[in-house]
Structures are given as structure tokens and as C-alpha cells.
Amino acid sequence: MRSSYSLTHLKELEAESIYVIREVVAQFENPVLLFSGGKDSIVCFYLARKAFYPGKVPFSLMHIDTGHNFPETIAFRDDLAKKYDVKMLVGSVQESINQGKAIEEKGYNASRNKMQTVTLLDSIEAHRFDCAMGGARRDEEKARAKERFFSHRDDFGQWDPKNQRPELWNLFNGRKHMGEHFRVFPISNWTEMDIWQYILHEEIELPSLYFSHKRNVFERDGTLLYASDLIQRKETEIPSERIIRFRTIGDVTCTGAIESSASTLEEIIEEVASTRVTERGGRADDKRSEAAMEDRKKEGYF
Amino acid sequence: MPGNKQFKLTTMNTNDTKGYLEMDLLRFTTAGSVDDGKSTLIGRLLYDSKSIFEDQMEAIERASERHGDENINLALLTDGLRAEREQGITIDVAYRYFATPKRKFIIADTPGHIQYTRNMVTGASTANLAVILVDARKGILEQTCRHSFIASLLQIPHVVYCINKMDLVDYQEERYNEIRKELEAFASKLEVKDVRFLPVSALHGDNVVDRSENMPWYNGPSLLYTLENIHISGDQNQIDCRFPIQYVIRPHSDEFHDFRGYAGRIAGGVFKAGDDVTVLPSGYTSKIKSIETLGGQLEEAFSPMSVTLTLEDEIDASRGDMIVRNNNQPEVGQEIDLMLCWMGEQPLQPSGKYAIKHTMKDVRCIIKEIKYKVDINTLHRNEEDKQINSNDIARISIRTTSPLLFDRYSRNRNTGSLIMIDEATNFTVGAGMII
Numbered sequence: 001m002r003s004s005y006s007l008t009h010l011k012e013l014e015a016e017s018i019y020v021i022r023e024v025v026a027q028f029e030n031p032v033l034l035f036s037g038g039k040d041s042i043v044c045f046y047l048a049r050k051a052f053y054p055g056k057v058p059f060s061l062m063h064i065d066t067g068h069n070f071p072e073t074i075a076f077r078d079d080l081a082k083k084y085d086v087k088m089l090v091g092s093v094q095e096s097i098n099q100g101k102a103i104e105e106k107g108y109n110a111s112r113n114k115m116q117t118v119t120l121l122d123s124i125e126a127h128r129f130d131c132a133m134g135g136a137r138r139d140e141e142k143a144r145a146k147e148r149f150f151s152h153r154d155d156f157g158q159w160d161p162k163n164q165r166p167e168l169w170n171l172f173n174g175r176k177h178m179g180e181h182f183r184v185f186p187i188s189n190w191t192e193m194d195i196w197q198y199i200l201h202e203e204i205e206l207p208s209l210y211f212s213h214k215r216n217v218f219e220r221d222g223t224l225l226y227a228s229d230l231i232q233r234k235e236t237e238i239p240s241e242r243i244i245r246f247r248t249i250g251d252v253t254c255t256g257a258i259e260s261s262a263s264t265l266e267e268i269i270e271e272v273a274s275t276r277v278t279e280r281g282g283r284a285d286d287k288r289s290e291a292a293m294e295d296r297k298k299e300g301y302f
Numbered sequence: 303m304p305g306n307k308q309f310k311l312t313t314m315n316t317n318d319t320k321g322y323l324e325m326d327l328l329r330f331t332t333a334g335s336v337d338d339g340k341s342t343l344i345g346r347l348l349y350d351s352k353s354i355f356e357d358q359m360e361a362i363e364r365a366s367e368r369h370g371d372e373n374i375n376l377a378l379l380t381d382g383l384r385a386e387r388e389q390g391i392t393i394d395v396a397y398r399y400f401a402t403p404k405r406k407f408i409i410a411d412t413p414g415h416i417q418y419t420r421n422m423v424t425g426a427s428t429a430n431l432a433v434i435l436v437d438a439r440k441g442i443l444e445q446t447c448r449h450s451f452i453a454s455l456l457q458i459p460h461v462v463y464c465i466n467k468m469d470l471v472d473y474q475e476e477r478y479n480e481i482r483k484e485l486e487a488f489a490s491k492l493e494v495k496d497v498r499f500l501p502v503s504a505l506h507g508d509n510v511v512d513r514s515e516n517m518p519w520y521n522g523p524s525l526l527y528t529l530e531n532i533h534i535s536g537d538q539n540q541i542d543c544r545f546p547i548q549y550v551i552r553p554h555s556d557e558f559h560d561f562r563g564y565a566g567r568i569a570g571g572v573f574k575a576g577d578d579v580t581v582l583p584s585g586y587t588s589k590i591k592s593i594e595t596l597g598g599q600l601e602e603a604f605s606p607m608s609v610t611l612t613l614e615d616e617i618d619a620s621r622g623d624m625i626v627r628n629n630n631q632p633e634v635g636q637e638i639d640l641m642l643c644w645m646g647e648q649p650l651q652p653s654g655k656y657a658i659k660h661t662m663k664d665v666r667c668i669i670k671e672i673k674y675k676v677d678i679n680t681l682h683r684n685e686e687d688k689q690i691n692s693n694d695i696a697r698i699s700i701r702t703t704s705p706l707l708f709d710r711y712s713r714n715r716n717t718g719s720l721i722m723i724d725e726a727t728n729f730t731v732g733a734g735m736i737i
Contacts, residue, residue: 005535005538005540005572005604006326006534006535006538007326007606007607008324008326008327009325009326009405009406009559010322010323010325011607012327014608015606015607015608016606016608018567019548019567019608021547022565022566023548024619025549026548026549026662031646033333048598050595050596050597051565052551052565052607053551053594053595053610054551054553054557054561054563054594055551055552055553055555055558055561055563056553056555076523101413112421114589118594135587138397139398139399142396145396145397146394146396146397146400147393151570156674161394162466164394164646165729166376166420166421166423166424166730166733167424167730168423168424168427168719168721168730168733169427169428169715169716170567170716171660171719171721172659173659173723173730174659174723175723175726175728176351176728177728187401188397189397189408191399191401191406193322193401194406197322197323201323256544261435267623269377274719281310281397
């Protein structure tokens with residue numbers, strides 16, 4: 001169906017993302033790529049390598065570490081930084097708590113997810129970053145469907161969805177006043193399936209958490225959670241060993257696992273194609289209310 | 303869809319890996335008001351292509367109940383912000399994604415209210431195709447003219463008019479033909495290359511995914527079939543070679559010590575290793591030595607690929623310069639005529655100064671003349687009224703502080719478009735199409 005001078009959709013998305021990443025480096029003085037250890041930020045970093053080859057990626061990576069990460073995520077992060085010789089900055093939520101800037105939630109559903117915003121904004125300010133790139137996608141959540149590639153943040157780091165700059169053609173307006181910064185989302189137009197197919201096609205390395213493995217888990221509100229010391233369990237919540245994998249990677253406390261025997265990328269893709277629940281459907285942080293994501297984004301969340 | 307047996311599931315094999323890698327991408331925009339059944343149409347496309355998931359469906363069901371809607375309100379799928387749900391309006395361009403085994407689609411869903419012309423222009427700026435809904439009972443309305451004019455102004459190559467709610471006019475062929483004739487007469491005044499017409503009922507699914515049994519007189523394809531099969535590879539300009547330099551890569555590493563690569567996204571044409579090229583504005587000539595990517599060198603590259611070019615000669619070129627073929631060069635100039643869609647809260651200032659972004663170049667400009675304002679409902683040119691407010695469309699002349707390397711917008715959407723920025727607020731206040 002395609003003529004010789006037309007691109008496949010994955011190649012077109014790749015070209016668009018590389019263009020956006022290069023535009024960030026051209027328009028901002030001190031950008032950073034937010035790195036979570038999840039597949040989306042791994043793909044962003046891969047695209048950044050493509051954008052500047054044979055040069056090095058001309059910015060640092062930054063991980064906002066809640067202290068509640070899976071050990072596998074941290075190990076993957078450190079290996080990646082070493083392998084590609086990039087600077088990996090770590091913003092610590094624990095430190096924000098110690099300084100009294102963030103207050104730990106209590107109870108069974110306690111999560112440090114929301115507190116990341118404090119640490120993120122502090123870290124952006126401390127390092128004087130004028131642009132933070134992230135791996136958010138518009139298909140993830142409805143508040144994200146209206147996000148720009150170049151998203152302007154005021155000097156409090158806040159997002160004003162009703163006052164966004166129109167984004168026309170491929171002309172990105174990154175002009176800002178002192179103290180303001182931008183969030184840029186190079187893979188805005190990718191879907192979950194695009195990411196998986198691209199990872200398969202480009203043979204991109206991923207943390208083991210995405211693949212099927214044995215793990216002690218327990219069920220809460222229809223979600224399987226890792227039976228870790230970081231989550232307070234009720235008496236009725238009895239862990240058992242099951243064969244699971246994670247569709248997204250976030251904190252131990254709020255990332256739901258799915259029972260799965262998918263141990264290769266091909267099997268994961270088959271599973272993603274047949275599944276009838278969105279990947280964020282397993283995220284307790286989004287279920288808090290209809291506008292949970294919108295509220296967190298306005299405050300300056302990823 | 304639970305509780306609504308009219309929505310049936312069709313099986314799509316998007317997990318077929320080989321097929322997935324072969325799919326191309328169609329970006330389309332939808333225009334129409336809530337009453338036109340636009341949300342229902344999008345909801346149906348998303349649902350029938352399995353792009354709505356169970357948890358999203360449940361969330362919509364819960365929300366519909368809370369809003370007191372009798373039926374499941376598919377508009378809640380696209381209206382993501384709290385204010386929109388509360389007021390039942392769409393504020394901004396929302397992007398939606400779905401795929402069939404043939405193609406991947408990005409929908410720029412834009413609201414139809416007049417105060418949101420800016421959003422329609424934004425959605426249209428990256429679209430290959432526009433779906434414009436027309437209510438079969440009402441025929442051509444002001445907003446139909448508006449949507450059509452914007453599609454034409456933004457040079458969307460394909461426009462598909464969906465004459466919707468055919469169920470409410472008893473699926474009459476006469477009514478469809480009547481509206482179609484009116485639309486054809488109107489569309490002939492516009493500059494759209496490919497115009498198509500479809501009788502549909504989004505609510506009942508007639509001619510949306512499958513051909514309708516209720517309209518045996520209609521022999522054409524369904525909307526989804528049209529979207530899947532419309533020929534789009536000719537939409538890119540593959541004749542005029544344009545490579546705006548976005549960034550210069552100089553690794554200074556041991557392995558690539560003297561490497562000097564020009565990174566950018568091809569804005570038109572096909573570049574091959576060995577091609578004779580000119581770098582503008584300096585006018586130096588050279589040859590393309592190689593086309594570099596992380597995956598290896600390429601023999602040729604074309605629009606809209608992002609690549610890195612190296613040249614045989616050491617030439618001082620930087621961001622904002624353009625690599626072109628010797629015998630096919632863009633226009634170079636400072637006096638430029640534009641069609642402008644104004645988006646600023648304050649009116650356009652006659653003799654005002656604004657910042658401009660065009661390809662990879664940042665310049666400033668002064669407004670020389672406001673020639674006329676277009677009434678987008680009647681296409682009437684008003685040469686008396688020079689007050690250009692937000693959502694107005696006007697023809698203007700500007701002078702830039704340094705020359706732009708440009709093509710007419712009708713020839714190349716990448717090198718013929720620019721945005722204007724208010725230097726005090728940094729807000730994007732204008733979208734310009736070079737005439």
C-alpha cells in the first residue's frame with residue numbers, strides 16, 4: 001500500500017520524536033530527561049541516542065527516587081548510566097520527607113506517588129533545569145490527551161490546561177520568562193502497542209520486571225500487589241507465590257501485577273493486543289478520582 | 303458495549319507483528335459540534351477498533367450515571383478535563399489513537415464552537431484528512447462553511463463530508479443528494495484537492511465501519527474503509543528538496559574526531575549520498591557525503607525523516623540555514639504575504655512587532671499592512687474592518703528583520719508555515735500561511 005517514499009507509522013513516530021528531542025537541545029540551555037526505569041523513559045533515552053549519534057546525548061538523566069522502587073529498577077538504572085556513560089541524577093523523596101517538605105501518607109493505601117511532585121520541582125530548581133523531558137503518552141490517560149509536546153509551566157511548576165499555547169505544524173514555541181520551565185513529551189503520539197513493537201523491532205533492553213516471573217503477591221481491590229515490607233497488609237491479605245509480570249513500573253506500593261506467563265517480547269505483545277484493560281488500569285494512583293491525573297498534573301506532576 | 307447492543311465488536315488483529323511494522327499513519331481531524339454526533343462517531347471508531355478498554359468503558363458508564371445521562375455518553379471519552387465534563391463542552395484539541403490491521407490513526411478532535419477557531423486550525427495544521435459532519439436534517443450550516451474553509455486554508459489534502467443522522471431523514475437518497483449537491487457547489491470555491499461524501503448514521507453505525515443495509519442506493523465505501531485506503535503518500539512534497547538545519551553534531555570523540563553532521567528533519571524532497579547541494583543563505587555548494595543514523599548509513603532519505611547529513615566540504619553552516627538542491631531553491635525574502643489566523647487575546651497591532659518561528663529560524667517582524675479580513679462563514683473579504691481579533695482570519699503583509707527561506711504554503715506546508723509570538727507574554731498569537 002505504501003509507495004517507496006512513504007514511512008511506516010513507527011518510523012514516522014520515531015522521526016517526530018527525534019525532531020522534538022533535538023528541538024529541546026536547540027531551544028533550551030539546560031534540559032534534562034526524566035528517567036523512571038519504565039519502558040517509556042527507556043525508549044525516550046534510546047531515541048535521544050538516535051537523535052545525536054554519533055555524538056553523545058547532550059543532557060543528563062534524572063530519576064525521582066521515592067525510596068519505594070523495585071530493586072530491579074534501581075539496578076537497571078545504574079547499569080544503563082554506566083553502559084552509555086550518561087550522568088544519572090537522583091532526586092530523593094526520602095530527603096524531601098526528612099526536610100519536612102513532604103509528609104508521608106499513612107494507612108493501608110499509603111503511597112509516595114504524589115510526594116514525587118515536591119522532589120521533582122525542588123530538583124528542577126536546584127539544578128536550574130529549564131526543560132524536563134518525560135515519557136508521558138497522550139493515550140495513557142484522558143487528562144494527558146490534551147497535553148502539548150512543549151508544555152509550559154509557570155514559576156510554581158504548575159500546568160494550566162485552559163491556557164495552553166496552541167501548537168501548530170511542527171513549530172514549537174519554547175520561549176519563557178525567568179523562573180518558568182517547560183515539560184516536553186517527545187513520545188506524546190505513541191501508544192502502548194507502538195512502544196512494545198518498537199522495543200521488539202529495535203531490540204531495546206528492559207528491566208526483568210516486565211517479563212513473567214515468580215513473586216509473592218496479594219490481592220487488594222482486584223489488583224495484585226507485591227508482598228513487600230513497604231506495604232502494610234491487612235490480616236485477610238495473605239500473600240501467595242504466583243507467576244506474574246508488571247505492565248507498568250512505578251512504586252512497589254501502587255504498581256499492580258498481572259498473572260502472566262509472557263516471558264518474551266512477542267508474548268507480551270500478544271498479551272497487550274488481547275487485553276481489555278488499559279495499562280494504567282492497574283495503577284492505584286489513578287483510581288483515586290475521575291480527575292486524579294488532572295489534579296496531580298496541575299500541581300506539577302510528571 | 304454493555305447495555306447497547308448496537309455496538310458490536312469486530313475482531314482486529316493488531317498483534318500481528320509483521321503487519322504492524324508495515325502499517326502507515328493517517329492523521330485526521332474531526333469537526334462538528336456535539337449535536338452533529340461527532341463524539342458518537344469517534345466513539346464508534348474507537349470502540350469498533352477495540353481502542354476503548356473495559357476500565358475506560360466502566361469509567362464512562364459511572365460518569366454517565368453521575369451526570370444523569372440516559373445512555374452511555376461517549377463524549378465523556380474525549381472530554382478529559384473537569385471543566386469540560388461539568389460544562390459539557392470541549393475546550394481544547396484532544397488527540398485520540400486507534401489502529402486497524404491496515405493503518406494507524408491519530409485523531410485531532412477539535413471543538414466546533416466559533417470561539418475555538420484557533421483549536422480547529424491547530425488540529426488541522428498536522429492533518430492529512432478532515433472529517434466534516436453535516437446534520438442530514440439541517441444541511442449546510444454556518445459552521446459547515448467554517449470547517450470547510452479552515453480545511454482549505456490549512457491545505458488539508460483530503461476532506462470527507464459525513465452526512466450524518468441519515469436515520470432521521472428515513473435514509474432518503476434524495477435528501478443526501480440534495481446536501482451533496484450544495485456541498486459540491488460550495489467546495490468548488492475552496493482549494494481542496496480531494497473531496498468525498500458519505501451518508502452515515504453514527505448512532506446506528508450505518509456506513510461507519512460496515513456498509514449500511516439501510517441505504518442500498520449507496521454504492522460507495524464505509525468511512526473506516528475510506529480512512530484505511532485513502533492514498534496519502536502523495537501528500538508529502540517529494541520534489542523540492544529542503545533540509546532546514548536543526549542542530550549541528552560535533553562529537554569531538556576519538557572515533558569521530560572531525561565529524562561534523564547537520565541534524566534535521568527533511569521538510570521536502572529526497573536526498574541521496576552524492577547529491578550536489580547548496581547551503582543557504584551563504585550559497586556555498588558541496589556534495590552530500592553521507593546520511594547518518596544510529597542504525598547505519600542510508601543511501602537516501604526523504605520527508606519527513608529525521609536524519610544527519612555530512613557534506614564533502616567543510617562549510618560553516620548552523621541552525622536556521624537550509625540545505626537544498628542547486629537547481630531547485632526556495633524563495634528568499636523579507637517582504638512576505640500571509641494568510642493569518644489570529645489567536646492572541648489582544649487584537650493584532652497594525653505596525654506591531656512580533657517574534658516569528660519559521661522552519662528552524664527565529665526572526666522578528668513588523669506588520670506592514672492588513673489587507674482584508676475574511677468572514678469565515680460567507681468567505682466575504684472585508685477590506686474596511688482592520689480590527690483583527692482572536693479567531694479572525696486575515697490577509698496581511700509583514701517585513702522580517704532578516705530573510706526567510708520559504709516556499710508558498712500551497713506548495714510546502716513545512717517551509718510555508720510560520721507562527722507569531724507576542725514578545726511580552728511569549729504566547730503563540732498567530733498562525734501564518736505564506737502566499
